Amino acid sequence: GKVAKKLAKGSNLKIDQAAVIGAGIMGGGVAYQSAFRGIPAVMKDINQDALDLGINEADKLLAKKVRQGRMSEEKKAEILSTITPTLEDKDLNGTQVIVEAVVENPEVKAKVLADLEDHIGEGGVLVSNTSTISITRLAKNLKRPDKFAGMHFFNPVHAMPLVEIIRGEETSDETIADVVAYSLALGKKPIVVNDCPAFLVNRVLFPYFRAYELLIRDGLDMYRIDKVMETWGWPMGPAYLSDVCGIDTIRHCQDVLATDLPDRMSLVEPSVMDALYQQKRFGQKTDTGFFSYQ
Ligand code: NAD
Numbered sequence: 367g368k369v370a371k372k373l374a375k376g377s378n379l380k381i382d383q384a385a386v387i388g389a390g391i392m393g394g395g396v397a398y399q400s401a402f403r404g405i406p407a408v409m410k411d412i413n414q415d416a417l418d419l420g421i422n423e424a425d426k427l428l429a430k431k432v433r434q435g436r437m438s439e440e441k442k443a444e445i446l447s448t449i450t451p452t453l454e455d456k457d458l459n460g461t462q463v464i465v466e467a468v469v470e471n472p473e474v475k476a477k478v479l480a481d482l483e484d485h486i487g488e489g490g491v492l493v494s495n496t497s498t499i500s501i502t503r504l505a506k507n508l509k510r511p512d513k514f515a516g517m518h519f520f521n522p523v524h525a526m527p528l529v530e531i532i533r534g535e536e537t538s539d540e541t542i543a544d545v546v547a548y549s550l551a552l553g554k555k556p557i558v559v560n561d562c563p564a565f566l567v568n569r570v571l572f573p574y575f576r577a578y579e580l581l582i583r584d585g586l587d588m589y590r591i592d593k594v595m596e597t598w599g600w601p602m603g604p605a606y607l608s609d610v611c612g613i614d615t616i617r618h619c620q621d622v623l624a625t626d627l628p629d630r631m632s633l634v635e636p637s638v639m640d641a642l643y644q645q646k647r648f649g650q651k652t653d654t655g656f657f658s659y660q
Contacts (some may be wrong), residue, residue, distance in 0.1 A: 502536070533559070564627065606657065609656050
């Protein structure tokens with residue numbers, strides 16, 4: 367806490383408006399959290415359905431607070447009105463923090479990030495919510511790599527305190543200070559980490575998913591492993607966690623890691639994640655993954 371507050375003192379950025387690119391699980395969550403904490407958020411996607419879903423999720427979270435008597439209807443409406451869904455890049459203009467949260471694909475992200483640079487407001491910063499891709503690598507085609515960092519939120523964004531802030535080779539101290547300040551404004555607990563594929567938390571989580579896949583390959587019942595982990599006391603087991611994260615996203619992350627950390631993170635074959643992925647059973651987002659949510 368103290369370290370983060372001290373770092374944030376180095377920031378001179380006044381954040382009047384943030385933006386998220388990608389209105390999915392993570393982008394939608396960051397837009398909600400920003401609006402909830404009083405920072406208006408533009409939410410951009412290429413798909414109108416994703417924007418509708420993003421607004422819907424924010425509405426549900428706020429409606430729960432109203433039901434619990436913790437928020438008025440007026441306040442709820444006011445907060446919702448500060449999330450601006452859009453399909454147009456021009457609506458991003460003048461934003462001080464842009465959070466990229468599109469699909470976990472290095473080529474797609476590199477292109478999206480390069481396009482975004484032109485829309486950042488004076489002195490503003492660009493961050494990526496990538497789970498696994500090196501920030502230095504993503505910065506390669508940027509004009510201002512000093513103004514770029516990783517800002518890795520956890521799912522669900524509104525409930526998870528931790529945010530990893532990743533310093534790429536060219537990220538400036540000022541940019542780190544700005545991103546720490548934004549994290550604190552969102553009510554989060556930031557830690558600053560050096561750059562490498564998967565950063566810190568996902569170097570713990572992805573070997574866990576991999577170990578789980580190896581156990582299934584060895585013939586263990588995939589649902590019993592979840593039961594054991596829950597009985598141990600973990601809030602959920604690996605199968606349920608995969609459904610929450612999105613099996614498509616996990617598969618994309620595994621591909622990045624198999625390439626970038628090959629001696630630690632080679633693909634498991636046959637892979638239960640891949641079997642579900644091929645069947646488009648992506649978890650809660652498609653109503654079916656390891657479990658069914660219909
Ligand atoms: P998601 O599939 O829920 O959402 C991705 C969204 O990006 C979709 O709505 C899609 O339409 C949109 N999109 C794709 N290309 C776009 C473009 N060019 N411009 C604008 N929007 C575009 O995925 P997610 O789970 O929100 O993951 C997003 C990012 O966050 C990924 O990099 C992922 O690795 C990372 N992340 C995910 C989790 C998690 O638990 N799901 C946790 C931390 C980080």
